Amino acid sequence: MTAEFVIQTRALSKRFFAVQALDNVEVAVRQGEIHALVGENGAGKSTLGKIISGIIRPDTGDLIVKGRSVAYASPRDALIDGITTITQEISLSGKQTVLQNVLLGQEDAHGGVLDFRRMQRRYDDIRALTGFDIDPQTRVNMLRMADQKKVEVMQAIARDAQVIIMDEPTAMLSGEETALFLKTVRHLKGMGLTIIYVSHFLREVLDLADTVTIMRNGQVVRTAPTRDETVETLVTAMLGKSVAQMYPPKRFSPPDAPVMLEVMGMQSSVFQGIDLTIHAGEILGLAGLVGSGRSRLVRTIFGAEDISGGSLRVGGAAFMPKTPQDAIRAGLYMLPESRKEQGLLLKQSVQLNITLPHLSDVTSFGGVIDSKRELHGIDDLIKALDIRVGSPTTRIRNLSGGNQQKALFGKWLFKRPKVLIIDEPTRGIDVGAKQAIYELIARLAAEGMAILVVSSEIEEVLGLCHRVLVMRRGQIVTELGEADGTLTEDNIMRAAFGTEAAQRVDG
DSSP states (O other), X not given: OOTTEEEEEEEEEEEETTEEXXXXXXXXXXXXXXXXXXXXXXXXXXXXXHHHTTSSXXXXXEEEETTEEEOOSSHHHHHHTTEEEEESSOOSOTTSBHHHHHTTTOOOEETTEEOHHHXXXXXHHHHHHHTOOOOTTSBGGGSOHHHHHHHHHHHHXXXXXXXXXXXXXXXXXXXXXXXXXXXXXXXXXXXXXEEEEEOSOHHHHHHHOSEEEEEETTEEEXXXXXXXXXHHHHHHHHHSSOSGGGSOOOOOOOTTOOEEEEEEEEEOSSOSSEEEEEETTOEEEEEEOTTSSHHHHHHHHTTXXXXXXXXXXETTEEEOOSSHHHHHHHTEEEEOSOIIIIIOOXXXXXXXXXXXXXXXXXXXXXXXXXXXXXXXXXXXXXXXXXXXXXXXXXBGGGSOHHHHHHHHHHHHHSSOOSEEEEESTTTTOOXXXXXXXXXXXXXXXXXXXXEEEEOSOHHHHHHHOSEEEEEETTEEEEEEETTTTOOOHHHHHHHHHTOSOOOOOOO
């Protein structure tokens, strides 16, 4: 063990019944670095993090912290050594103030009475150290998600944490909140803290981390400086196959395929003169930078934002949605960008989440739900989508991110749409689950469904879509197609940044 390593594992192994979660894992984390752990679900990265933080104990092997072998019996033992964890789920008390949360378990008191003046001074010291200007008297549940994450960081600082394990910390954050949080992580590194960063977001890892350890099937594939890695090399190491192999072959719809969605001259407070068409069996992509208008455009088509002019047709029939219910009745469904905030009721069952928009289709005369009919449809979907769940009555929050996303698809496939809009189809799920989603989207298109995909991952629109419309500042600036060879990453980026003239095209 050299002095530069704050944490090291030697031949660490852990088995859960028949599953070998870790198999002779050896990892060394340097003092003051951001060290990422990547791998698909089941690779062992979270298990490794839980052993380091004292949540679980290994079966065999050694955990060495600051030069000495340790055997933590609880997270409190790890915290004594300056190790703590921040997970994707907020673990704060929402009804208490920021100050109360930051100093939870670290309160100052005299004779059993809290010394609020001293606590305020300690909070001010932490605020000055981190640069986080958050009102200490604000209740945590009144803060936006990114600021709640900052409170968790301040809590870790108050507990004298020197190593912070972050397990999927940005999975529930929006794009803007993620950017703010990553700035926070870099600031912590600048303060000399060591960060162990577990994430499915590979570009995020490459931009943020100094070192990355790639895991597969409970074993370490390799550890390397991130400057020596790319998304392609990470995926190949994680899956044993290349990025290109993740995407199913593209099957083009026939030339006479009917138009399933037609948007002509659509206007709103944001858009002017939007035109697009999608044919049966076609996957059309929307690409562009954050703020280009991609998500707002599909929300407008879905009736979630107001339309002031133009015309729309679904399946050849005139269509002017005032609400999402109008779109659903017309056969146009939409999977939102955030499954946890906009798409699913996490405390409810898989069964309720899937059938909620379609209760009229499983309700018999008199308004009584036909349970046999409902369960038959759900069972068929669970099998078809390969949702890994023991029972339809399982609460959806107990599923992995990939299975939650499949359940969200199930919600909109219980009654099949004519047009399916998918905003960020694989956000927050591992690369193995991504492949399953890609195969599902390709299969739906092959069955004749018209699909509109919004994605911030260029590889995704390149790998999935037949055509791509690129947006910039609320306008469609160019169309790129697989058939004519114009659908390339370079062309998408040039159009998105406006680095060369791009002729706007109709639908």
